[in-house]
Amino acid sequence: MKKTMKKIASAFLAAALAAASLTACGGGNSAAGTSAAGENADGKKVLKVAMECSYAPYNWTQPTDANxxxxxxxxxDFAYGYDVMIAKKVADQLGYELEIVKLDWDSLVPAVQAGTVDCVIAGQSITSDRLxxxxxxxxxxxxxxxxxxxxxSKYENAKSVADLAGAVSTSQINTIWYDGCLPQIPDGDIQPAHESVPAMLVALSSGRIDLVVTDKPTGQAALIAYPDFRLLDFTGTEGEFQVSEEDINIGVSLKKGNTELKEAINGVLSEMNETDFDKMMEDAxxxxxxSN
Structure with a gap:
């Protein structure tokens, strides 16, 4: 949800235990709203999808093609997770071969703008700023x-944001978690943001901070790697974090004007509902x- 929307990947695993175009769905054409897919050596259209490959359960890196x-x-290496599941479904439905491009979080939007990838499926919130x-x-x-x-922790039994008063906190850089949520904690001591989810979780595990704010799937994933963590969810109470719908709705980002690809992906997503999304996330x- 990285502003929604980062690495229980190889880096996260280590800590827990011790980014060329569809020739960019149009490359230069995508700005004009076309989606003239590039082709591989076999002549099949290729959908280039960027993600961090280090933001479990949305996406992560693994050494084999398991699952x-x-x-x-x-x-x-190989990429898997919720975002990869979505990318595979989109590519399959549209008849494209899928290519996963691994990029740092802050490189995702520039890659789409430059046309080096067709889209980003990486847990990004659909914010007005990003739009x-x-x-x-x-x-x-x-x-x-x-x-x-x-x-x-003295905050383990907190029932509201107000109960987190004075906490030393951090989260991932350029996310709604860091920019929008942490400032809502009364008298909070906000530490510098981290480049990745694994880094912020290591900071919490080490005791350097009192808490991190994230989204629920990321939090649930963290509990598996760090069983001594506790997840606090104030959603639906008077003491919840104040966020807008755009902060928590996660979408696929594309180069401005690439209407054809946008409509094609929306056609695939329209065949699924919120229950389908939740079930897929549970599987991830x-x-x-x-997880085992």
């Missing part, structure tokens, strides 16, 4: 805001790294 993981472009830079499809997930603390959480 249907997809090769990461230019790497011997100034890229277009978005309809939502493919609806997230909620949660807080993670360590067991035994069940097979994420450290």
């Amino acid at each position: 249907g993981a997809v090769p990461i472009s230019g790497s011997s 100034q830079s890229v277009d978005f499809t309809d939502p493919y997930y609806y997230a909620t805001i949660v807080t993670l603390v360590k067991a035994g 959480i069940a097979v994420q790294p450290l």
